[in-house]
Amino acid sequence: MARKFFVGGNWKCNGTTEEVKKIVNVLNEGQVPSTDVVEVVVSPPFVFLPLVKSLLKPDFHVAAQNCWVKKGGAFTGEISADMLVNLDIPWVILGHSERRQLLNEANEFVGDKVAYALSKGLKVIACVGETLEQREAGSTMDVVAAQTKAIAERVSDWSNIVLAYEPVWAIGTGKVATPAQAQEVHFELRKWLHANTSPEVASATRIIYGGSVNGANCKELAAQPDVDGFLVGGASLKPEFIDIIKSAE
Numbered sequence: 001m002a003r004k005f006f007v008g009g010n011w012k013c014n015g016t017t018e019e020v021k022k023i024v025n026v027l028n029e030g031q032v033p034s035t036d037v038v039e040v041v042v043s044p045p046f047v048f049l050p051l052v053k054s055l056l057k058p059d060f061h062v063a064a065q066n067c068w069v070k071k072g073g074a075f076t077g078e079i080s081a082d083m084l085v086n087l088d089i090p091w092v093i094l095g096h097s098e099r100r101q102l103l104n105e106a107n108e109f110v111g112d113k114v115a116y117a118l119s120k121g122l123k124v125i126a127c128v129g130e131t132l133e134q135r136e137a138g139s140t141m142d143v144v145a146a147q148t149k150a151i152a153e154r155v156s157d158w159s160n161i162v163l164a165y166e167p168v169w170a171i172g173t174g175k176v177a178t179p180a181q182a183q184e185v186h187f188e189l190r191k192w193l194h195a196n197t198s199p200e201v202a203s204a205t206r207i208i209y210g211g212s213v214n215g216a217n218c219k220e221l222a223a224q225p226d227v228d229g230f231l232v233g234g235a236s237l238k239p240e241f242i243d244i245i246k247s248a249e
């Protein structure tokens with residue numbers, strides 16, 4: 001089954017109004033492949049979501065970087081999936097390792113968030129990934145399978161989920177996974193989906209890689225059969241993000 005290439009740009013906690021406008025200009029001016037070839041979703045901080053959405057060409061879509069686990073209410077500081085839907089924000093990143101690590105978001109909590117966001121009609125980039133210690137201990141697949149299982153136990157329809165494998169040791173470090181390392185985990189994740197959800201879900205679900213992707217290493221990674229795209233951090237703030245989008249060709 002042909003899976004449309006997916007490139008996400010996770011801007012993380014970065015930007016001013018002026019900087020955000022510049023990044024949007026680079027995207028709008030960029031010569032990128034058609035939307036038949038690649039799906040591009042950028043994820044600014046919450047405060048810039050309406051602005052970025054209003055300025056981007058319709059070829060590009062926006063994602064929030066997180067949302068709360070249930071309907072809104074007395075949860076100071078949280079943003080609910082319902083609010084994102086109200087603002088016509090179609091995507092949300094959930095389970096990013098920076099939230100799992102820094103805010104102790106447990107697998108079950110992330111699974112609940114994914115289920116609630118999907119139930120409100122959002123599309124979800126669901127992140128999994130192991131730490132360097134876990135990889136060195138040989139438990140990479142145990143970790144990412146447990147993270148994926150916590151989603152699969154709560155979700156039956158995977159058609160609005162993109163699964164992002166982001167090894168923690170590659171995020172922000174410049175130590176990108178080798179194409180073989182990425183392919184190995186993506187292949188095992190797809191095998192896990194085949195056995196634990198369905199062959200159809202395994203075949204259709206885009207599994208994207210994140211962790212120090214840049215304009216120089218994206219082509220070789222994109223050539224791997226089970227790498228269906230990227231979730232890009234630092235490089236998504238730079239003009240080279242256009243080169244990464246072009247790796248879909």
Ligand SMILES: O=C(COP(=O)(O)O)NO
Pocket residue numbers: 010096166170171172173174210211212213231232233234235
């Ligand atoms: O966290 C990341 C990757 O960040 P970098 O590309 O900066 O390693 N994506 O969500």
